[in-house]
Amino acid sequence: MWVKTADAVKLIGLSSSCLKNYRLKQGYLIEGIHWVYTNSGRRMILYNVELLCDWVANRGSPEVHLRKIEAYLVERKRQG
Numbered sequence: 562m563w564v565k566t567a568d569a570v571k572l573i574g575l576s577s578s579c580l581k582n583y584r585l586k587q588g589y590l591i592e593g594i595h596w597v598y599t600n601s602g603r604r605m606i607l608y609n610v611e612l613l614c615d616w617v618a619n620r621g622s623p624e625v626h627l628r629k630i631e632a633y634l635v636e637r638k639r640q641g
Contacts, residue, residue, distance in 0.1 A: 564610050566580065
């Protein structure tokens with residue numbers, strides 16, 4: 562499920578500025594996996610709740626989160 566920034570911050574307990582920092586400066590959140598732009602103007606961002614919550618829960622174990630990403634990509638490919 563993809564949600565707007567305001568909903569994502571409520572679900573994971575991080576501020577919107579933290580999410581932006583993790584997206585742009587830290588590179589922890591991957592475009593097309595954890596987040597997407599919804600229009601060509603790049604004004605609205607949606608976050609993948611399932612992967613975002615998993616990332617928060619497994620920040621100390623990146624290999625665990627990587628397996629979740631791989632499973633997500635397999636499922637996305639299967640769904641076409």
